Amino acid sequence: MTVVTRRLWDIAHARAGDKGDSSILLLRTYPGEDFGTLVAVLTVARVAEHFQVPADAVSITPVPRLSALTLVVRGGLAGGVTRSPRVDPHGKTLSGHLLDLRVPWPVSDRHPDVEAS
């Protein structure tokens, strides 16, 4: 078993939405990618660090039937769409940010698409 580093962009697709001051995102693995591995490596701690929020501001809910999971990042939108001073008050761009996250990915033999860490 080797562990490589992979970008979520190579593994899954994402969409970002918002409710109040929470960013609500979803990830779905592409066909051929292992959803169980994604659930195992996408820890609350990794997501919280990536979005620079406390761990208790993040929740992750897997939906195995859809090979998808939802992520909530609370307090991540500088007040939300009505009052955020940011360029992107909805946080629509955060799907792109999520897909930049790099995760350790166990592979049983040489994986052709990835570089060893």
Place this chain on the structure above:
Amino acid sequence: MTHQGVATADQTPVTHDRSTTYRIAVGAGFAGDRYEPAEDLARRGDLDALVFECLAERTIALAQQGLRRGTSAGYDPRILRRLRGSLVPVIGSGGLIVTNAGAANPHGAALAVRDLARELGLADLPVAAVTGDDVLDRLVLDDCQVLGTDLTLDRYRGRIVSANAYTGAAGIADAIRAGARIVLAGRTADAALFLGPLAVRFGWDLAAGTDPVANGLLVGHLLECAGQLTGGYFADGPRKTVPDLARLGFPYADVEADGSAVYRKLPGTGGRLDTLTVVEQLLYEIEDPHRYVTPDGVLDLSGVTIDEVGADEITAHGATITSQPEQLKVSVGIDDGFLASAEIVYAGTGCRARAELAARIIAERWAEVHHRPAGELTFDLVGLSSARPFWQPGDGPEPLEVRLRASARTWSRADAAILGEEMEALYTNGPAGGGGVTAQVRETVGVVSTLIPRSLVQTKVEVLA
């Protein structure tokens, strides 16, 4: 109305068997949506119902404020342009139209729509206003917890401009049963706009929490963002490609009596409709897929099955209702002062250093000349860190150009306007080569949420003669 350049070449009408299926389409997924997809659906979609979802969470607060001050009609006037393009074909083929574009003034919107119908030769068209979502006079501030906090609404006493409850499908269904062919509602849950006509057509009991009702809500949930189901908000450049987004077709569903549905878009339109696009919309803005709270039931989406049954043709079913909510969510608008933003651009070697110098100059003058608190100001470098200011990826290459964006939050418009003046003055008083200054000030209304007992919210239907 013609739309040369983006009109769809394919004019094939797409009929269906109205004795067994009910065809419901979406004509707008938000107030600023495109116009011609709805016209295309109205013209050749053989629709039983066309729904325009035009009311975001903050929009109703702004509409209430505008109505009270006499600066707006309290509803979205763009609905009249939308209906001008779709009303005659939808009504002519026996269909009906439902929208939440009534916003803070469904009655006023209904009067305007009645006038439009007369102008278009539909003199006796029954138009209904659904009201009752305005609960401002029923809130006991000390008793209403602000969701997600330990505070009560008392914290905002004196600043509350609106309070609208998310109502369910019952009011819309009542309006349709009363004979309305166009229904103008205000703050209604988005999915309820679709569930209402379906419940009337198939005789579903909205309070029963049955699987047909659950799947009717699923239809509404999937359709409510229009093009986001059919390939909008999806293309990522190299990997997730979408054909012909300039002619994106909006979706419709052919629904049967048990709530099962086939989702399609019109032939010849752009976009794509498959498992990938549908999963993204199924879970869009869903905090907990096991517990999606709507006024018409708490929905469990975790058991939904999506099947591709043809080209750009899918089925989705398997939603269930686990309980009925005892309370309804209320969107409360809070007067929130003013937000100013102003920008200036620098290019070439050292552009980042010059933008950062410009920011320091603004901050210094904000404090020393204008005696204002530093906490009112925020700075971002567009092209480097503006969309994700919290992220520190480490030193990257020197940018080719960078745009400084400053924003300020104040309680008076005059104070907010200072930011634009200071940014403009950088032309001759700031770093070298600064250009393209823009500035704006807007009034902001914050939105917080609370809950209200269902029994305090009674929807009312008025059908205009």
